[in-house]
Amino acid sequence: MAEHVAINRDYWDGMAEDWVAAGERLWACTVPEWGNWGVPDSELGLLPQDMAGMDTIELGCGTGYVSGWMARRGARVTGIDVSSRQLATARRLAEQHRADIEFIEGNAEAVEKPDGTFDFAISEYGAAIWCxxxxxxxxxxxxxRPGGHLVFLGSHPMTIICSPMNGAPCDFTLHRPYRDMDAVDWTAVEIEPGGIEFNRSFEGWLRLFGEIGFAVRDYRELYAPETASGIRFPIPAEWAKRYPCEQVWRVEKAG
Ligand SMILES: C[S@@+](CC[C@H](N)C(=O)[O-])C[C@H]1O[C@@H](n2cnc3c(N)ncnc32)[C@H](O)[C@@H]1O
Structure with missing residues (x-):
């Protein structure tokens, strides 16, 4: 297992208790809402309305609510997560909501499933940023499978370059180079140490999709709504009304 995977697993095992309440709330949502600011799915359409018969996987499923939303839309769902403690919450909530989901404890960088098993893959702040x-x-x-879609939502590169080196909330200064921001190590910062996160410049993402064989079908930049206030994870609402704090890529495996 790569070092960053073990570091992130230990970080998430340690944080799991703090994510139970959010997991319970999001499992109960009848309409999916996404990201830091809860953008309704009616605005983003990240999940197909009808997923009947689709084989789907959530990569880094955490408490499993995205898996739950897919199951409710008729999909057969697999959720993989490296944290046994996050998965314990996911399993409990799936049982409570009578959702039939296969949860696997494992690394989303090396999933023990055959080639071409799924029609649709998704990650919201799971593999999207931690792998x-x-x-x-x-x-x-x-x-x-050929023609299958991958959708992933995570931090926008702007949040990385505007984040102070000590882990304080992002602000209006460029603190980090845009070039070579590929891995950001939060383990030793003064304020709220975290794990190791990944991102790319736009050119970097596009180059990688092209090399792998993914065609870009959509790209969205998400802002905080005008009504938002305060700080979330650790993005000030006033910052996120002016700069995109999240991005969503939808890519298709070339057929
Ligand atoms: C913020 S949660 C995202 C899941 C869900 N959307 C949520 O918010 O609860 C991040 C999850 O990614 C998982 N994760 C981190 N690295 C991983 C890896 N290499 N393989 C699988 N899961 C991973 C963590 O264990 C954690 O549960």
């Missing part, structure tokens, strides 16, 4: 794109995107491509 090395060089590795997990190739793995997602392998797992998908």
């Amino acid at each position: 090395d794109p060089e590795v997990w995107l190739r793995e997602a491509w392998r797992l998908l």
Whole structure:
């Protein structure tokens, strides 16, 4: 197992208790809502309305609510996560909501499933930010059938370059180079140490999709709504009304 995977697993095992309440709330949502600011799915359309008969996987499923939403739309769902403690919540909530989901404890960079098992793959702040794109995107491509879609939502590169080196909330200064921001190590920062996150410049993402064999079908930049206030994870609403704090890629495995 790569070092960043073990570091991130330990980080998430340690954080799992803090994510139970959010998991319970999101499992109960009848309409999916996405990301830091809860953008309704009616605005983003990340999930097909009818997923009947689709084989789907959530990569880095955490408490499993995205898997739950897919199951409710008729999909056969697999959720993989490296944290046994996050999965314990996911399993409990799936049982409570009577959702039939296969949960696997494992690394989304190396999933023990045959090539071409899935029609649709998704990650909301799972593999999308905690796994090395060089590795997990190739793995997602392998797992998908030709024509299958991968949708992933995570931090926008702007949030990385505007984040102070000590872990304080992002602000209006460029603190980090845009070039070579591929892995950001939050383990030793002064304020709220975290794990190791990954991102790319736009050119970097596009180059990687092209190398792997993914065609870009959509790209969205998400802002905080005008009504938002305060700070979330650790993005100030006033910042996120002016700069995109999240991005969503939808890519298709070339048929
Ligand atoms: C913020 S959660 C995202 C899941 C869900 N959307 C949520 O918010 O609860 C991040 C998850 O990614 C998982 N994760 C981190 N690295 C992983 C890896 N290499 N393979 C699988 N899961 C991973 C963590 O264990 C954690 O449960």
